[in-house]
Amino acid sequence: MGTQYVKGESFFTRINKVTKQYEYLTEDIEADVIIVGGGVTGAILGYYFSKSGVNAVILEKSRIAHGSTSITTSLLQYELDSNAEELKKDTSLENIVKSYKLGLKALSEIENFIAQYGNGCDFKRLDSFLYTAKDIEVKEIKEEYHVRKENDFQVEFIDKVSNPSGFDVKAGVLSKNGGAMFDPYRFTHSLLDASLSNGLRVYENTEVIKVEYEDDAVNVETVYGYKVRGKIIIVATGYNTSLFTNRDFGVKTTTFNIVTKPIDQIEELYKNVIFRDNEDPYNYFRTTEDNRLIIGGEDLDFLHGIPSEAICNESYTKLEQRIKTLFPNLSIDIEYKYCGAFASTKDNLGFLGKDPKNNKLWYCLGYGANGILFAILGGMMLSKLYIGEEDEDLKLFRISRYDC
Ligand SMILES: Cc1cc2nc3c(=O)[nH]c(=O)nc-3n(C[C@H](O)[C@H](O)[C@H](O)COP(=O)(O)OP(=O)(O)OC[C@H]3O[C@@H](n4cnc5c(N)ncnc54)[C@H](O)[C@@H]3O)c2cc1C
Secondary structure (H helix, E strand, O other), X not given: OOXXXXXXXXXXXXXXXXXXXXXXXXXXXXXXXXXEOOOHHHHHHHHHHHHOOOOEEEEOOOOOOOOHHHOOOOEEEOOOOOOHHHHOOOOOHHHHHHXXXXXXXXXXXXXXXXXXXXXXXXXXXXXXXXXXXXXXXXXXHHHHHHHXXXXXXXXEEEEOOOOOOOOOOOEEEEEEEEEEEOOHHHHHHHHHHHHHOOOOEEEOOOOEEEEXXXXXXXXXXXXXXXXXXXXXXXXXXXXXXOOOOOOOOXXXXXXXXXXXXXXXXXXXXXXOEEEEEOOOOOOEEEEOOOOOEXXXXXXXXXXXXXXXXXXXXXXXXXXXXXXXXXXXXXXXXXXEEEEEEEEEOOOOOXXXXXXXXXXXXXXXXXXXXXXXXXXXXXXXXXXXXXXXXOOHHHHHHOHHXXXX
């Protein structure tokens, strides 16, 4: 068996009925753009390319949205995982502020999609709250607040006195409208539904096993021997890229989520804000439409795969203790526990664009802080690049920015 990238029973695939099944490939076909991977990233690419009138196909080795997409917490935030002051070691303040602004742009794009196609994925725009319970970190939080304030982001500084959270907060940055959340499984299917009428083709249970390049074409072989010939291939395979390149794009960890049973007494405040502490690695939590809490974090090394059950259980237990400490008055039962690979990058950004040595090999990899928002930016910018319009901001995400 190959490396496992996701482990445990996913809440989002469990609560949703399979909305649509796609056939597997049973003939040789041609397409201009071959998208490999049918997670949220592949679906986003499929949406933007087909909307631009490009003949695109998605090839998914398993089921749509059953990889990392099925277990993402789906916190959509413009801010990055590390604070600006720390990121300045590896990138410029200008780039950090630009990426915050691009995050807001990606959030607006999702809102536009929802406005056009309906909210079939429990999308909710809300405030995001970065906080610390440690006196020693107050200075760092203040610095982050000032960076955002001076660059016109809508932020409020929260101190012990103004803290509305009900748990220990020494300092925090509240970003008004700075985040959102949704159901990733249903969002992925909504994107595909919207794209089918634009000519997107989607095949499930169709693993790509070989890729060969010619001067003016790329040839892909799938698991049952059928072939796809295209002009370019875009890798949207999440944290497993080994079939396409030896490049190591980021530092892999295993990250964990637990989901409670529905809790009637959750106060409105917690439904309208997404919370993240300033620890390293950090914890974060959100609510769901049916009043559950999802808490995540407690990352461990990924090394050659997800750690053993016993080691994973230690992280789940820590998350359970954490949520019970935050909410001592709630009766909390845990219903789902799962984990998966995650990849961090030095500047917290993903990789979008062409392989430096191969013009026909493109990547859309939502690594770093905000995988889903980076994928939205990838969909927007790569579909433009394909028709010859290079977005200046694509440089932030270029593949060759680090020696990997
Ligand atoms: C616990 C956890 C919490 C997270 N929380 C967040 C969050 O809050 N916000 C956020 O933005 N991100 C979060 N992430 C990261 C998030 O998972 C990613 O941003 C996003 O889901 C990745 O989607 P994807 O489509 O790129 O990858 P995937 O969903 O893994 O999709 C890749 C697909 O490619 C397919 N594939 C692989 N190889 C082949 C092949 N050879 N042929 C055909 N198909 C192939 C796989 O089967 C898979 O379906 C989290 C990750 C984890 C593990």
